[in-house]
Amino acid sequence: MATWVQELQFPHIDIPITIDHVTPVMPAGPIPAGAGDCLYLSNLDDVVGARVFTPTLYFYRSNNLSSTQRKLVVKILHDALASVLVPYYPFSGRLRETQNGKLEVFFGPKQGALMVEAHSEMAITDLGGLSVPNPAWSPLIYRFPDEEAYKVVDMPLVIAQVTSFSCGGFSLGLRLCHCLCDGLGAMQFVGAWAATARAGALVTSPVPCWDREFFRPRDPPLVKYPHLEFMRMDDGSSLTSTLWQVKPVQKCYRVNREFQVQIKQLAQPDDQHHSCTTFDAMAAHIWRSWVKALNVTPLDYKLRLTFSVNARQKLRNPPLKDGFYGNVVCLACATSTVSQLVGGKLSATSRSVREARVGVSEDYVRSVIDYVEVDRPSRLEFAGKLTITQWTRFSMYESADFGWGQPVYAGPIDLTPTPQVCILLPDGDSPPGGSMVVCICLPESATSKFRELLSRMDTGDEAPEVE
Template sequence: MDLQIQELQFPHLNIPITIHHVITVVPAGPIPVGSGESLYLSNLDDMIGARVFTPTVYFYQSSTLSSDQKPVATILREALASVLVPYYPFSGRLRETKNGKLEVFFGPKQGVLMVEAYSKLAISDLGSLAVPNPAWVSLLYRFPNEEDYKIIDMPLVIAQVTNFSCGGFSLGLRLCHCLCDGLGAMQFIGAWAATARSGSLVTNPKPCWDREFFQPRDPPMVKFKHVEFMKIDDDSNLTSTLWEVKPVQKCYRISREFQARIKQLAQSDGEPVCTHFDSMAAHVWKSWVKSLDVRPLDYKLRLTFSVNARKKVTNPPVKDGFYGNVVCVACATSTVSQLVQGQLSAITRLVREARLGVSEEYIRSTVDYIEVDRPRRLEFAGKLTITQWTRFSIYESADFGWGRPVYAGPIDLTPTPQVCVFLPDSDASPGGSMVVCICLPESASSKFRELLCQIDPK
């Protein structure tokens, strides 16, 4: 194995917890909407991939806590109540209107949820905190018998503070993706953290709702095929290979030097410069498909990934402090044979062209496409989705007064085994190594690791 790629292990354990309190947190002051009123959500907020809760967990060591402070849960709860005044939409609920479209509405008994829990374990008993661990699932609150993907009439922020016997704690968060994309979530969490540190409300930048900015055109004008949403016949063995056996989660630390070598090999002479994401996404996609031995060879595969479109929108620009979804799903396509036999530079070109294809017109076309043909389900046929978290300030934004978390990020990819996540390395400086997490059948994991470590332009 190349020394610049390290497979990271995580322990299999059980984390028993006791829930002490389940508290509804409401805004600490008046908000500009009343019971019975509603707020518009854009079609970017309402696309099928956003109808989920994004689960994350943050760990904080006991050495960062002060004995003369209020209890951690109290500090976080009071700060959250303060932040819910400017971020008041999070205190509402989602409901469907005509044609299945979502909106945020406000009723008499709403607010967000905060859970206080305790574990007899110490944080040191959890082993490595370097990578997501499915065993951490008990650190995120779910309602008894809660349905998968349920978002209607649910609290839009669900926070669980778990105190460990050593004095450290974790903060498990479930934020509804319909209200914010990744950058918007960092803005909200950053305001919450700054407010907790200071003891008074801090919002910089000032939050902006303004979802009408992405209203569909009248009449809608869909100018692209939007292959990312299309239903494709599942004529390959890919989906059955991943879903018929329980996949395992694998995580790899990729050094900056290895990423640079892959980028150098992926760059074609005379073509626009590719990014580290372009080349690493191409390398992972190729390695994943080859390790799974996908058949038939003429089957068309899709690689999808979200593109931050804030800088693409210029007429007029997105307002400062806007925390809604401003992401488009880019989609690269390739037959199996072109992918497994093609050069890395050719595959990287597909990824780069898909990324650069997200223009202002593409964004408006996406909004109109969802208005005309609102997708009702996620399509998995022939697809790998890569989610890039390395661009988020997930560690920097989460200093609630006890320093940076020792880990910040997701916990478990196995419920969605066709998703790969690029994470910032908790031990690295910004722009350094990253962690790639992906799900595979156990039978394919050794082959994937071997392919991932290869430095080979073919």
Template sequence: MAPLVQEVHFPQLHIPITIDRKFPVLPAGPIPASPGDSLYLSNLDDMIGARVFTPTVYFYKSNSLTSESRSLADVLHDALAAVLVPYYPLSGRMRETKNGKLEIFFEAGQGAIMVEAHSKMVLADLGDLTVPNPGWQPLVYRFPNEEPYKILDMPLLIAQVTMFSCGGFSLGLRLCHCICDGLGAMQVLRAWAATTKSGTLAIDPEPCWDREIFRPRAPPVVKFPHIEFRRIDDGSSLTKSLWIAKPVQRCYKISPEFQARVKTLAKEEAFPCTTFDAMAAHIWRSWVKALDVKPEDYQLRLTFSVNGRQKLKNPPLKDGFYGNAVCVACAVSSVSELIGGSLSNTASLVHEARLGVSEEYLRSTIDYVEVHRPMRLEFGGKLTITQWTRFSIYESADFGWGRPLYAGPIDLTPTPQVCILLPGGESDPSGTMVVCICLPKSASEKFRELFSLID
């Protein structure tokens, strides 16, 4: 019987690749934007946390769609070119306007970028293809001397196809988060995959831009303190522990039985606790204990994204909207309360923060960004948990050669105060969750022990 919590070890890798060619992907037909035109981005698209590229990688055993005469990159290029007609904003570029506000602009010859590469390695050399591995970085294209966090004047979608000598291959994607949130990215990916599979444009639902629905109020009305954005001088040992000591990425497979047990313990206060509430609380407490954060009266923050789609009634979002419709929720607790309090107390903080994201909270967030325009990420006393378990990432990435062996992120270490919850993957559809988190080596064994023992 598999353990309830299983740490998954992945090898340190050096993947030598050869880039064979790099070429633009232009929309295959006319689009409703001409050179000189621009598109409005909402303050949810424009938040400092969205000003990044989200890198993901997808591994496949083999490709059965292409003939000897057509490369896989050409097949994917043609399907993406077709998809870029309805999803034409992805063919533009990002620029700043007054006050640092972002918008998309269009000029001739922009488009997405496709990279074709190969490696002499085989997929079996890459280790466990069920959890992310920072060694996979070469499979996602970065421009030479590219600055960290650069999004201005960059292609908004960058795709790299890497062929391995066994016949398997990977698709590495970088998609600008300002264009779409996780659910929006799944919609774009699904359209590209369905179009590749069918050989003709296949999009359902029709994409909807409609960012003006999130315009700020005039005048802005900020009704909440929005501590998720507040700059806090980190007077704790937390930042020193994580950033000075080089953190390492750790991944744990969490069985459905363990998730259910954590949820049962978290529900002792008799509130309608979800699996996310319980697991987020358990991760937060284990993380703080393992890092031995001092002083004990220091206030810590747990932030996580809440999907606002179902909360919007006035007016509701149209079907096919693929922009950012997420809001950042924030739970606050002192170190001593996290260490000395119960799991259910912490879970109730997560629960209240999650339920606190209402339509009015989302509108207040938009107005807060309009007034303050935060231009730097704040890490003081913060852990951010990102939930990918509800994304249909494996189903969405079936281009016609079956679902990927692995679909998801690669490397958390550039942002060591982020924890990602991933689905168990194609090889384990039983409800297993994968928890990926960064810790200094000195704290990683303690975290595993604390996290595994909940009773």
């Protein structure tokens, strides 16, 4: 069983870098927007959880680059990005708030994306393993010296840092504003950028589609669901204080396919009418293991598990156009008291996750849009919540071949600023559909217990522990 769930280590290192150039990247040709123009963002783009930059990092070793290519990496990436910013021209604008606090994209002079060129005296091999996110990689993602957390207004919407290492390899640290794209949209944008770099000429397949008016609210708005994912709740449990009062540590675990299959079998509902997916089962198992490891109290406190659901295939009347790269995700929300979660059956928890997932219908999406229109949430709600984000279906490696092969690592770096988020990543060392990597934050004192619980196969029916 020990090989089914393997804790992955990453080194705690310092990466000294020198920033050589910071250059704006303007669209390489005319775009259908001039100074003073603005673009509508939907309420799915503008919900408070999307007002962030999503940082991702890609490592490329030197063995796929000739000496000439190494010298041209920054130019190739710069020129390809400039070309892609023509059809993806909204990424060259900026965000601003309108009178009601809603965001829009506007265009002015001297905007564009941002390209940062840096170098390090270290070699990529000095960084240790490149299989899991490592907070020590933070210097490879550019942030302005005086940048505020969660600041998206008046910021470049694409920030790319290319860091060259002494061995000839390099990293691409990328920050895309979540307001313009969800995960699949980001893969579409990066894929177009990479394909353009490989071809030396603009490649866009599919042709990008903005069309955010597709998600305009109804008039009058019609909120048909309680939307527990946004609800303000009294922070009456020990969960949030346990995580935020001490600096949590980031832990990563490789979970092989066999273990996932067995957890899925254990999590099937007793009635067998509706089978759960691997995600339903693993989300339930991770949620329960996390709450048990944190020894959350009181036992009657209601907890929330939220997770993103891609709603593209739910939209039929009418369907979305091909190439749409905006936010089409909704937060599903499963709830459980502490005692039900840690003492109940795994099948009951997985059923709750499944019901929340399938509940994201076309009607639900429209209700979310109207809810945000009526009661625009102004802050993230953390009370009693774990959020699981699934990146296992993103083509992170395949989409990021800029002409030098797929990266040896593609993914996030640091979860600790948002310690109530768990990310499920594809394992770069296994074929698609194989192992996954679970990244989660815990107090140091709870890490051993969590690892034990995550590795354990049981269906539940045990009394909750009170220490």
